[in-house]
Amino acid sequence: MIEQLDYKTLQHLWWLICSVVGALFLFLTFVQGGQSLLWQVAKTPTEKDLIINSLGRKWEMTFTTLVLFGGALFASFPKFYSTSFGGAYWVWILILFTFIVQAVSYEFRKKPWNIYGSLVYEGLLFINGVVGVLLIGAAVGTFYTGSNFQLDASNFVTWTSPLRGLEAALSPSVSSIFNIAMGLFLVFNSRTLGAMYLINNLELGEIPEMETRLRKACWQNLILSLPFCLLIVASLLFMRGYGIVDAQGTIEIVSFKYLRNLLANPWMLGLLLAGLGLLIYGVWKTAKTTETCGIWYGGLGTVLVGLTVLMLPAYNNTAFYPSKVDLQSSLTIYNASSSPYTLKVMTYVALGIPFVLAYVAYVWWAMNRTKIKIEDTGDRAAY
């Protein structure tokens, strides 16, 4: 069946697969959210240890999903990989730094002779939780607002801003506001998810005060994320976009482009609304009841919202990585993809993804069916 898929279908399929991986990553940023909540909700060393030991058993899943997101984009849309990573250099380098320091912080934080002290590693986890997610959000924002690059005849990239990508958040423009709003929405959403996950995974019977703080933090962060969410949704309804206007792939500015995309694909609108609804329902369950299952609603909601955010700027003849300085350098799923042969090979490979998801789900269930208790933090293997 895969052999029969045409090039265009393969390009759509692979953007969908990348979007699913990206959306799953956004759900898994509950790890980053939990990290940034550490100092707010944990008031004693034991409480901190509980949180770190809960998140420490999942940080690698988030990390791996991010790596897979990069790998999948490299394999399926190499022109995006080369243009964005090589162009928006400082953004990606800073994101990398925040993830490098995360990887060691769990393992090193409580170990004797860790040189820099626990507080430094907690600080590094905070930086990963806030700066890492903020920058990723701002980078996603540029899928809508565009970036400053040109491609030459050999498709080699020249970035026209000396800030090499940081201008997406630092330049005084409406675009920057949108990009920062996207980043801040993801930061607050990750904190909402983090609180929901910790409520679900920790045995809090002995420390009800922390449970109260977590449930409160969940609600607060939803409230904080809402203005940014509304700003993004309102902008999407009105902002112009970068459309493919003819068979030659010519890119032009199209008014109300993303609204048009939503109307042309009402299922995306459905995904977005369902996602936001589930997210709010998950928060309500966590913050306003004694339930602990809010993370599943919030998580699924985030995946649906993430899917919409990543698919909306790519489908319906839209440039998903537009160039503000040279429209015709803009990347679309048609001009940025790998060859049909590679996409087909990768599609065969992707048939293994459900198997991977199945064993991940099984192990998740096996490890999470017993909540993390205070005594789990005393083991020498504990973080």
Place this chain on the structure above:
Amino acid sequence: MIENLDLGMVNWARAQFALTAMYHWIFVPLTLGITWIIAFYHSIYVKTGNEEWKRLTKFWMKLFGVNFAIGVATGIIMEFEFGTNWSNYSWMVGDIFGAPLAIEGIFAFFLEATFFAVMFFGWNRVSKGFHLFSTWMVAVGSNLSAVWILVANAWMQHPVGQAFNPDTARFEMQNFAEVAFSPYAINKFTHATSSSMLMAAFFVISISSWYLLRGRHIVMAKRSIVVAATLGLLASVFTIFNGDESAYEIAQVQPMKLAAFEGLYEGQTNAGLVAIGLINRDKKVYDQQEPFIGFNVHIPGLLSLMANRSFGSFVPGMKDLVYGNAEHNILGAVQKMERGKKAVASLDAYKQAKKADDKAAADVHLASFNEYKEFLGYGYLNKPEEAVPPVALSFNAFHVMVILGSLFPLIFLGYLYFSYKGNLAEKKWLLGLGTITYLLGIMASQAGWIVAEVGRQPWSIQDLLPTTIARTNLTASTVQTTFFMFLALFTLLLIAEISIMVKQINIGPEEN
């Protein structure tokens, strides 16, 4: 853009990639090897129910955990650095190179990441059987990731299963099986993983020897040594055999690399392998200086045997490969550059003709390009001598690797022999040597990668894409800044890692 080439940037980007790769490779071999050793220990515990084996398993797991975190941290940079510092490369070969990386993510990293938590925290959460299964899965996942990244690396050294598409100006995959099952990739994988196993065995032996010298944790140390030395001996012998096979592959597809790491300037029949020698760093391929300074020992015919499986065969030297050798039908870089320049010119003309919608002219230029396309990469070299990699560094790294690698089986044999005799704890000289074997392993392993990567310069993709073209359009100062940022960060993390590791070793395994 190529006209504005900034060599300073290219060299800083090279340095940054070398830095990140070498830091990464301090930690990765231990992960690749010790996961198997831990899986063996864990299996013995599950089979015997003996708590001593559990204690031992948990101890080595603990050290593995400290090492693993920093290995992951340094690994993520490698993947993204292809995009940030080598964006032209990412575009030109992403169609082929990205696939193994994505497969590595889907199948290897998830296996590793999912079962890692079970391995460490599953002692009382899952059944004994599932816990053991998870430990094995971490070993499988780690090594599966090595498969795919080495497939990717091998493809850069020997680019099979691809073709250049002049319309998209990039290399595209034609045959996935050729890429995935290239003999070069298989050799690379077996050599890297078996050498990693021996490094992990040295890690266990170094620490266990230190315990024996101190008279601490005697039972655990002796048991650890028996398993590690057995696996280490098998791995070290296997590493020598597949190393020889790798050298044969290199001789067939990267003869310049072979000539460089042997310091062979003039081609020879019945060529000897340098057993020991001091390479002349100042010698250039075009001058008449002696390649070695003073004393050097060659083993007659061995290089010919290694390169061509025949004692009397001809092994081309760097001069033959730069200037050509008609007698032996060897095309030099000089001739290849001429053809490469024609390929580049035809490609440009083809693009112009297409732009002008001149189909007849486009067809002519395309035919000309196809005639010379296998020399495309040479068209971007400025002078033929650029085809020679840094000789002294390649030579020294190769010989450090080979000399150390030849000693390793003897060390493992010594440990097994005295363990069998039951008097290992009395052999202080061997235990003293044993404590530094891990460092020797790191030296050999790092040297191996220097041979592989420095020896293939100036190419990112052998004969097709020079490193100078593969770069991103960045200023030298930008890459210089990130080089020092990475250097500082990694060094700070390495100091913490060593400190934690030393403390954990000092504490030793949990008491019963």
